[in-house]
Amino acid sequence: MSGQPPLRFGNAPCSWGTIEGFGQGIPYDRMLDELKETGYEGSELGDFGYMPTDPERLREAFLERGLVLLGGFVGVPLTEKEEHGPGEAHAVRTAALMAALADLDPGWKPLLVLADAHSRDPVRFQRAGRIRPEERLEEERWQTLALGIRRIAQAVGAAAGLETVFHFHAASYVETPEEIDRLVELTGIPLVFDTGHYLYGSGALEGEVVLEGLRRLMPFVRYVHFKDLDPRVAERARREGWDYKKAVGQGLFCELGRGAIDFGRVARFLVDQGYRGFVTVEQDVLPGMGTPKESALRSRIYLRQVTGW
Template identity: 50%
Template sequence: MEHIRIANAPCSWGALEFEGIQGEQITYGQMLDELRDTGYVGTELGDWGYMPTDPARLREELERRHLSMVGAFVPVALKYAEKHADGETRALQVAHLLASVAETSGSQPLIILADDNGSDPVRTQNAGRVTGEMALTDDEWRIFIQGTERIARAVQDVTGLSTAFHHHCAGYVETPAEIARLLDMTRADLLGLVFDTGHYLYGSGSNEEQIVLDGLQRFGERIKHVHFKDCQPEIAQQARQNGWDYFTAIQHGVFCELGRGSVPFTGVREWLATYRYAGWIVVEQDVLPGMGTPKSSAERNRIYLSSLGL
């Protein structure tokens, strides 16, 4: 599986996209140094402004560490038509920056489009246990898809980059059924899927390992990017029983170090090999105060992946 490369992301150093649950304020320079030193060869961008937004400076920071830029997360409240124009503007801003460092990356970076996760009170409160009545209506789905395709088309037309959608807990595309509907309603040549193992398992409402493998098989043709994230079953069950919201579950460590949860990574690795997946694997572990040292976690996660032959 030499064609698969392993990256990490700023969220693993506490630089989360949500206000109020940020970890220790680790500079991007330290983060990139530690990411490189623990054996990763790529990174995602993180929040706009966390890393340099000047193309020449960002390129220099990556080149001197021999790192690739693999993608950038762009959240947009796609349920609301009035948010689409601003979302397109922000996505293009990020896409221009990614395109400017594409040669350094050694591969084409992706725009990782997502809902504005954590902004809807009902979905945030019920992450990991979503029921049908919390879903988008048919009209809301139509608007959601219009915004998704508008942004993906603009990114493709203006910068030549591709877009993949990140299903995510506490957003409107969380459950397997919601992922299926999104993909059924969008063009395959316009939008791929970011498959996140931890969000998929927690968002399914179950701790059953087979669910992740079934999801890979179900959506494999659309998968363009893979996030390796684990889900701790006892904490997930406690979150569901106690009615914790998404942020409380994160603070309790629902997304744990790789190999310490329910995601069957050996099976995931076998699926990737069988499917001849040739994209990036990006490790994501939301590290917050009290959860340990980000560099140590990143190192243990990399050692774990090496034990799987990755």
Template identity: 50%
Template structure:
């Protein structure tokens, strides 16, 4: 049986915006709509005390599926700077995990950080991509995050390709996956971001093609 979840971003609460909607209201409406799981959302939006967060989930019959965190992966020292936040999120996820369904740490490049990529989102050309050296740094940083999360919280890291970030196009997604260990990093396949990253309109066939291409990861 397929179970469907949602996240605070669907209520407009994302990256510091839309926090006027109390998390209790968001979770209640999520359940009323028929969803059975949620992501954490921005750190601090939901309770950061594990006991309190677990209570809020259990009384609504919800499963915590994961949490999204952007890191500027092409910068050599970015993981070190982000480590405290990464650990806080990963440990919180582990402490409220459903024994039958371990949550994921959802890693992404820090979207919107590069003005040129942001302006060309949805129409990225190869010359706007990372250099071979930068790709190595990017992949190494992603694997470093995954090792931290696995080592400290026992959770799997999955990568979210994103518009206005350095892994956006189908080719960039494929290259990132080629450079990283599948045992360390899986893929969150975002159909909307994928189609946007192709620069084409879609009747659904592009998204299905992407799912077939990257589904095993």
């Protein structure tokens, strides 16, 4: 639409303590109210069942607040072939629900955000942020993972008319830059580029690594998550051997502008590369951590300061 800035900002339930596999936070209606009040234009769905699963109720919740549904996260154990069928069913159910809100904004349709289910493998869970080459997948399991992605993306498109994008994620089998490269080589699937997960998965602490990753992967980037990373927490997590959940609980992903990543530079790079549409802010927190509304507001103020939008 004319007059809109090149980047529009949403937020997600994980910033309010509803984070896949780790707990339920603030009720969805309060979360959406606070998201709107702090200056965001859209939200992701969160865990299936967190928000209403009746399409009309969900649609009304977004319409009455003037919000856009940006996408829905589905984690599937993609290296386990027997999980592809249940994963497809879950993804199609999620996409069918989102499709009822696909007309809320003329410039955006919800995306099915697919990931390899994280924190299931004890080694990957324990060593998130410091994965060694010998802990990566063998070729047969890479092929199984790619098969699952193609199957689910095709089913989502056929059943709901929505696009599937892939979210690399700490404590999953697609975490490191090398693993992301292998994923796109095998599948060509569009990516959600998550700045915080990319930096943590790289094993580095410098925000410049995020820009390097974007430069390399930009042809595949369909959607973006702005997540900051506290380098002090990341360094300690790696040094002391924290598992992924403990690192998140200690504030690994901090408010925007308080960590290693310069989001003004990231935003300018995205716009220069022709990216338009929504960016979703995420500050992964566990239930009871911090003050979600106030943190969301501070991140939004920071984004206005560094982008002008």
